[in-house]
Amino acid sequence: MSILLSTDLPFPVFRRGKVRDVYDLGKQLLIVASDRISAFDCVMPEGIPDKGRILTAVANFWFAATEDLVPNHFRGNAGWPAALEPYRSALEGRAVVVEKTRPMPVECVVRGYIAGSGWKEYQATGRICGVSLPAGLRLADRLPEPIFTPATKEEEGHDENISFERMAEIVGHDLALRLRDLSLALYRRGAELAAERGILLADTKFEFGLSDEGELILIDEALTPDSSRYWLADSYQPGKNPPSLDKQFLRDYLETLSSWNKQPPAPHLPAEIIEGVRARYLDLASRFGVKL
Template sequence: MSNAVVETNIPGFPLKRGKVRDVYDLGEALIIVATDRISAFDYILPTPIPGKGKILTAMTNFWLDRLEEDYTHHRISCNLADMPPAFRERADILEGRTMLVRKTKVIPFECVVRGYLAGSGWKDYLATGAVCGHELPERMQESEQLPEPLFTPATKPESGHDINVSLEQMAETIDPELVEVLQAVSLSIYDDCAEYARERGIIIADTKLEWGLSDDGELVLIDEVLTPDSSRFWPADAYQVGMSPPSFDKQFVRDWLANSGWDKNSPPPPLPDEIVQKSAAKYQEALERLTRG
């Protein structure tokens, strides 16, 4: 994929490479570059999705603009002119996918909000009648809207699957009052943004938010926000209770991998061109639906 950005290498700055993002340390700030890598089942896939990083960055910027009156976030600028010369000189690959952000003390939990019974939540319900310890009514169906959104935090291991934890377990690691605040603000953001998205034909079934603390203890929204990589997006016009709806997120890629014969314990196979093209189109459609007037 000649027009895909698989990785970046900007000299002179410490680099931490995540599954999708390359993060450069500037001392008092960070620069986050969203590449076109895509991950699934805890593996980085060998085939990128061209343009994906730009779409994720544009979507995060859109939501931060919408939320910034009520929530402090870490974005400083997405303009390469505000970044060191080494980054400006690589505008050919960095333009549209790069964000200068404040450093924070990262809170070591994924703040997951679930509005619908899907994914691991559905599996948990089938096994226990609950989702992450939250008891639910009997005879609920797959993809059914929950009686109310649930806050289900998870740990953030360096590798492997996220591990769901209770609020009590969360409060053993961080201040119990902060746990209550994280629950309240995460649910509030989900409620607001899910309603907005629904008006534009997208159901946000669930999402995960990340937070940090500034030096003076202020809560700061960090990382990507309400993108198809951090959320489960469904087209409202194809939604049906009792089945897993088609999606705008990488579930499309997960489904192909699950049916490919791959054992999920060895290097994953390359994605066919058709899957790459359809995935890129789904990401682009989600962005266009959400950002239209």
Template structure:
């Protein structure tokens, strides 16, 4: 199945296109192999498909929000950003970053039980092999975020939950412990800050790489509506799904009778209706403005 976008990558003078994922495009600056230009597109993905049409301004919202969060997290972990001085054609939605040796694990932390974690818990009482107390319901909060990593599947395949022991086997005990510590601390710090602004961050996915010195560095994006579940704090009520500020809204439409799409069919989802596109943009912008206190 095709999950990457069909359109040709943007031609940027002084940069060579390296790779396009479902959402981001990577370029190498001419003559600087140790750097990358990371461009966030307006594409949106769900269930491992790139969807149509794109969400206006999404790339800029995610880039600016990640930059804001990187500043809030600097005392916990260094990040990959070198400069926001980028070519005018991608201004506002691109950053120049260190080229890293990426860790082959999707680092997921959960502060609340929901989504895929809830589905696994309902069957086995565990999440990523971690045993949890009995009787938990959708939306219950953990005392401290739990680390529930997953595999980094090849393009077009699904990530699968990993136990902590599997992460230790993949990357070594020391690095596995560092990944668990940093991922859960990032989510805990994120919730300290977000809760004061009326948002709960249910879970998040972060990526790490090592720089030339071997230092573990936070990469890609962090605590955005694409990589995290954002809930309005004043509507939090365990026992049922929560309203959201993130792309869960898009997933819910795709799974609704209105979309007519069968997730199990293997076929690409239908185009998003204009109202879903507009409401998704509004949710992303509202999350950005609530968290940063800035007007987008």
């Protein structure tokens, strides 16, 4: 199976992220989802076969399933610019042409269950991003209500969890309220549709941008296994990390490596870990009717 780790297209580079290569097409952007995978903010040396296509298809499913809640940047590929035609076969299934926006400088995280960095913060303070929570919660417990827990977007190093008040200082109070309300509505829609497919949406993050007209638009990706924590409902049990259909399988493996301090360079991945991640991503995609 071929793996795409990098692209080199004859268009101006808008930015290269941990997974996506973004090219500037003028009024639009071309987003190419590679097969790279990151954990603990480090990109692994090996990629995951088909990962870029899986992410693109799952994100497109969710853009369609939530467009009544908020507009998104996806504009479809039927009218690709002529300059892209020579590369269509290589880009098919992993690239989208989207509207260019001014990205918000924060990540909009929603948690319906307690896990990950939220669990660590709760153990230390009884709060997550300034939100007070009931005492005595266990790992993976469902929260009384989903909570909005924003984070900074760092070009290098780890994103930092921040309070809503700090977010309001960064983007303005009115915009912060809109981002919070939209994120919670999107999470509830995602959790509802996931539950119908036998999975729990534990948490997820959204990114938004402003159009030239000042419209708030959902951008980047939405509810993918890269940006979300999906648990199998039939084996969910509070008190421990449930089996998941996301990259927690990779994180769990990396946590066993006492020789790695979670700083670049990342360690090489064994074949069984690569295949384990791929199988989980494919399982998730199939539950949403996504076929490669």
